[in-house]
Amino acid sequence: MPDFAEPLARLITEFKRLPGIGQKSAQRLAFHVLRASRDDAEHLAQAVLDVKDKLGLCRVCNNISDSELCQYCSDPNRDGQVVCVVEEPHNIVGIETTRQFTGRYHVLHGALSPLRGIGPDALKIKGLVERIGQGEIQEVIVATNPTVEGEATAVYLARLLKPLGVKVTRIAMGIPVGSDIEFADEVTISKAMEGRREM
């Protein structure tokens, strides 16, 4: 690699640490910042710091929030009887883009992974049990990822929560819409067969 002036090399290195940014993209981004105004650079730098300084977790559901309650927990129009459990805050983004789900959320901040030493105590499960104890929740939709860890977490939650008298459901796994069965792996296809519905 050619030598860059030190501050430029450092910014390229910092950009390269971000996910999906390689050497070439990092260079392009760094040169863009270099050409941008001092104001624009300041806004970017400040936004990076504010995300760390001004955001915390919602007291109820552990979603990212700039106040005590996140926008979903503080919205009186959302259905408090249905709670969707996700692994990470950004999973909520995907579910919200459908505009179909009107219930509330609960963020675990991870999934069970005995191999990496992540047990139930490392996840935010206690708060979920407490919420169910308050009696309003009727159904818990487990929307953890369809991975080994996400599945293990779903099975654990079902065993834990069903005795508390709530319905526990799991999002469907199958062939993605717009895709082709030809490209689906065998586990996905067998899940799709298993989850077939009468039409």
Added chain:
Amino acid sequence: MPDFAEPLARLITEFKRLPGIGQKSAQRLAFHVLRASRDDAEHLAQAVLDVKDKLGLCRVCNNISDSELCQYCSDPNRDGQVVCVVEEPHNIVGIETTRQFTGRYHVLHGALSPLRGIGPDALKIKGLVERIGQGEIQEVIVATNPTVEGEATAVYLARLLKPLGVKVTRIAMGIPVGSDIEFADEVTISKAMEGRREM
């Protein structure tokens, strides 16, 4: 788009202003910063500001530099008789990766574009004429981009500099190595034919 907490929404907006970063990438980057440590966020923010605050232009060639002379102008091992003229500082990066060129550079910071009101006075051409006036330079390689603007700039430079007694050359245009003639446009092919060499 779903609602994000304000600092997160702002960081996503800032990332989206960078070249090649769309909504999804911006979200991924912002959530990455959110998960990273306060220290990492600070390093990124500081690097963004330092690029604006600590870098200036080389007094001789207008390359980006953190001192009065850039690394190429201050390197006594580089050949001062050959100067490669480029449009932007990042063009130097591409030429340096070849490790073939051992001369010096001159950065114009743009290309002639009458349509956008960019005339010769808006480019850093005066310094190049002064450098040639000092007598050391024998050859000027014009490595502006093979676009309408870059070509116009090359023609302008050739007319301006030849009377000063230097050799003015233009980098070759043709089929990219590893590519296929089938995929080349007709202008590129005709340039490749024009520039053919005996073998």
